Amino acid sequence: MERKRDTLFVSVNGGFNLHPEPAFYDLPCEPAPCLLRSRTQADRQRTTIAGNINEALDLWRNDIAFAPVKEGDAIAFINAGGYGSFMSSNHCMRGDFSEIAI
Known part of the structure; x- marks a missing residue:
């Protein structure tokens, strides 16, 4: 996690490169958050979820109410969709990944 000005980023x-639909479309x-400990609605804070590609469009979700997480x-990305692995690339040479479909 990192705070820059008024924005809390969770990386x-x-x-x-794994799932380009939020960035491109x-x-x-x-x-x-997949948490074992309970958090209340009051615990939530405004958060931006960022990916690991150092580019401005690599944001999974911007400014949402999100439970505090730790390193x-x-x-989980609930509605990532079925095209994720088919649209993926080796952009920035991040390599292969695994996908879990439920």
Whole structure:
């Protein structure tokens, strides 16, 4: 996590090279924290979820109410869709990845 001015950024280990629809088509992606500890609605804070590609368009979700997370916590992208792996690329030489479909 990093705060820059009034924005709290949470970085994830995956960028638009894995799933470009939010970056290129402005399709919303719903991140959800996978937490073992309960958090209340009051715990939520305005957060921007950023990918690991150092480019301005690598944002999974911008300025959402999000439960506080810590380094090592998992975040699920609920509606990532079925085209993720088919549209992926090796942009910035990030390499292969695995995909879990439920």
